Amino acid sequence: MTSNALYTDLSGYYDLMCADIDYLQQSHTVHRLQQLFGNNGRQHLDLACGTGPHVAHFIDFGYQSGGLDINQPMLDLAQTRCPDADFSLQDMCSFSTETPPDLITCFLYSIHYSAQLERLSQCIASAHAALNAQGLFCFNAVDKHKIDNNSFVSHSAQHGNSLFKFASNWHYQGNGNAQALMLSIDKTDNGITQSWQDSHSMVAVSFSQLQQLLEPYFDVHIFEHDYDKLVPWQGTAGNALFACVKK
Incomplete structure (x- = not known):
């Protein structure tokens, strides 16, 4: 990987x-x-x-x-x-x-x-x-x-010869007015997986x-x-x- x-x-x-x-x-x-x-x-x-x-x-x-x-x-x-x-x-x-x-x-x-x-x-x-x-x-x-930092949603989708897996979850530090949307993407081709992660700033x-x-x-x-x-x-x-x- x-x-x-x-x-x-x-x-x-x-x-x-x-x-x-x-x-x-x-x-x-x-x-x-x-x-x-x-x-x-x-x-x-x-x-x-x-x-x-x-x-x-x-x-x-x-x-x-x-x-x-x-x-x-x-x-x-x-x-x-x-x-x-x-x-x-x-x-x-x-x-x-x-x-x-x-x-x-x-x-x-x-x-x-x-x-x-x-x-x-x-x-x-x-x-x-x-x-x-x-x-x-x-x-x-x-x-x-009400945000549970350990709860996430995910799904997979086939596109051409590639298998994609998407996952996301909310993250809130417990105080203040900033939270994040955490996103991860895995792309698998011929048994080789590439991964990408990002964090989006949210109110x-x-x-x-x-x-x-x-x-x-x-x-x-x-x-x-x-x-x-x-x-x-x-x-x-x-x-x-x-x-x-x-x-």
Whole structure:
């Protein structure tokens, strides 16, 4: 086995890395939340959209959908996937839109990429400013006090002649407002494995802190992190789905 840095740009491996994610189910659940709590508008913006898989499903649902990301290679792939969508290279903590969206989403815990509480506040304010009246802001988040540093998720995927194994976990030191997303990738060809590890800086926030940041701007509804059915958050799980209606 050899160990070395494989990738400097994950855009070419992003879809493979996320191959176990049910984008359709996630998108459909948020579409239901828009029907229940939103203004029934069909203008959609996806923050930290990556290669655009959620955008593709919202287009299928009849939305005028687009996204933003800070990674241009990701956006290039998103534009190929969704040629009629509008994508822009922007920071989700300080973005603007020409057409006000009715629905803003931020999937895959990407809200934590704001990295600092101040920037998280700016992201929330930017979403509020961009939305149409009674627009909906939906995202998922993890409570820093519920993080188990020893818990991780992993999956394998075949690509050509290569077998990839992806693993990730949250790491929180127990105090402060910084946590990390730890990521590892193994690529095996002909019995030889190369490995790559990285740590992404994320903002650590409790759900009570998050509610305090949101409440000046939104009426906040919190649900269990279950894309099969909508169940109000019971107050114990460490991850949840937030549906926030613009005040």
